[in-house]
Amino acid sequence: MPRLPRASGRRIARALEQAGFDLVRIVGDHARLCNARTGCRTTVPLTNRPLPVGTIASILRQAGLSADEFRELLG
Numbered sequence: 001m002p003r004l005p006r007a008s009g010r011r012i013a014r015a016l017e018q019a020g021f022d023l024v025r026i027v028g029d030h031a032r033l034c035n036a037r038t039g040c041r042t043t044v045p046l047t048n049r050p051l052p053v054g055t056i057a058s059i060l061r062q063a064g065l066s067a068d069e070f071r072e073l074l075g
Contacts, residue, residue, distance in 0.1 A: 003067070004053055004057060004070070005070070005071055005074055006050040006051070006053070006056070007051065007074060008047055008050055009031075009044050009045045009046045009047040009048075009051055010046055010047070010048060011074065012051065012059060013033065013046065015070065015074050016033050016044070016059075016063060016073075017033070019035070019063070019065065020037060020038075021033040021034060021042075022036065024041075026046070029045060029046050030045050030046065035063070035064075040062065042059050042062035042063045043059075043062075044059055056070075
């Protein structure tokens with residue numbers, strides 16, 4: 001499995017929105033995103049610091065994205 005790129009929570013949320021996710025709500029410093037087409041839901045902590053690799057992997061697993069798809073969305 002290719003290495004996951006490090007990214008901040010805000011950058012990850014923007015990438016998920018490009019992948020078709022909609023921002024449902026923001027509670028505190030967490031954003032809840034949902035993809036109506038696939039039914040996938042995920043929560044992303046909105047930080048400016050890079051998230052730990054395990055957290056990024058969990059977000060991608062919930063979103064149904066591969067590391068390669070995520071890397072393309074980040075640009």
